[in-house]
Amino acid sequence: MITVIGSINMDLVVQTDDFPQQGETTLGELFTTVPGGKGANQAVAASRLGANVQMVGNIGSDAFGQELLKNLAVNEVEIGGVKESVGSVSGIANILLSGQDNRIIVVPGANYALTPSRIDEVKSLIALSKLVVLQMEIPVKTIEYVLQVCEELAIPVLLNPAPASGFDQQFMSKVAYLTPNETECAKIFGSNMERALEAHPNQLIVTLGSAGARYFDGEKHVIVKGFKTKAIDTTGAGDTFNGALAYGIVEGFTLHEAVEFANAAGSLAVEKFGAQNGMPSCKEVQERLRDKRFK
Numbered sequence: 001m002i003t004v005i006g007s008i009n010m011d012l013v014v015q016t017d018d019f020p021q022q023g024e025t026t027l028g029e030l031f032t033t034v035p036g037g038k039g040a041n042q043a044v045a046a047s048r049l050g051a052n053v054q055m056v057g058n059i060g061s062d063a064f065g066q067e068l069l070k071n072l073a074v075n076e077v078e079i080g081g082v083k084e085s086v087g088s089v090s091g092i093a094n095i096l097l098s099g100q101d102n103r104i105i106v107v108p109g110a111n112y113a114l115t116p117s118r119i120d121e122v123k124s125l126i127a128l129s130k131l132v133v134l135q136m137e138i139p140v141k142t143i144e145y146v147l148q149v150c151e152e153l154a155i156p157v158l159l160n161p162a163p164a165s166g167f168d169q170q171f172m173s174k175v176a177y178l179t180p181n182e183t184e185c186a187k188i189f190g191s192n193m194e195r196a197l198e199a200h201p202n203q204l205i206v207t208l209g210s211a212g213a214r215y216f217d218g219e220k221h222v223i224v225k226g227f228k229t230k231a232i233d234t235t236g237a238g239d240t241f242n243g244a245l246a247y248g249i250v251e252g253f254t255l256h257e258a259v260e261f262a263n264a265a266g267s268l269a270v271e272k273f274g275a276q277n278g279m280p281s282c283k284e285v286q287e288r289l290r291d292k293r294f295k
């Protein structure tokens with residue numbers, strides 16, 4: 001069982017030819033609402049691949065909340081750990097899409113009601129996990145507490161430090177895997193990425209967008225190349241990578257195999273609109289791996 005503890009958002013997506021300048025009004029092309037949130041996205045990604053996944057998170061007592069809950073269930077994510085926060089609105093992400101570029105503002109809403117006491121309520125569910133997956137769209141206090149609980153229960157944790165603000169260096173002693181992108185890595189460890197990788201062998205995995213991902217295996221730097229893809233919407237690509245990495249780890253892949261598998265999954269996810277729409281099945285990932293068309 002993979003337990004994802006994190007955010008559940010409704011993504012409010014505006015597609016536009018041009019981002020407006022400050023003080024400017026422009027006309028957009030299309031408006032859509034689609035399920036998102038880094039936590040829910042990672043849970044759906046791992047579940048589509050065939051993993052047993054349960055979600056721990058909070059939704060608001062609004063129409064979005066019910067839609068988000070249904071979406072998790074439809075994607076075969078167990079929802080026993082998802083609670084409705086009475087009186088709160090669901091988390092939303094305001095996403096502006098233009099070409100392959102996106103700009104996102106997240107308003108956490110009910111996600112911030114995922115407090116340490118909520119973790120106590122679901123401790124028996126967490127105890128069932130082979131791996132716990134975390135991101136940083138929930139209160140930092142909760143992340144600290146989950147790390148402490150998982151240490152007590154001897155459950156490994158994959159932490160995707162997105163967004164990276166609020167990251168505490170002390171988390172490193174409690175996580176099995178940390179998966180920042182290059183910007184997040186620089187924010188956490190400073191500009192010398194190689195030094196950071198060398199200090200955390202087989203633990204720090206830095207994603208490089210379409211170029212793939214890299215880590216240090218204790219002796220050498222390993223760059224795992226990304227796959228050729230035709231990107232339509234990169235929202236949720238990192239989440240697909242993390243969900244797929246979690247799947248690979250739980251399935252017993254080597255770190256190299258798991259990262260390559262996650263790269264292939266991420267390259268498929270960007271080929272469709274929406275964070276979760278393009279998340280692939282295991283068969284689709286295996287086909288992409290067989291093609292070996294690296295970037």
Ligand code: RIB
Binds near residue numbers: 010092
């Ligand atoms: O990583 C993409 C996600 O970030 C979106 O789905 C949005 O909800 C934000 O949380």
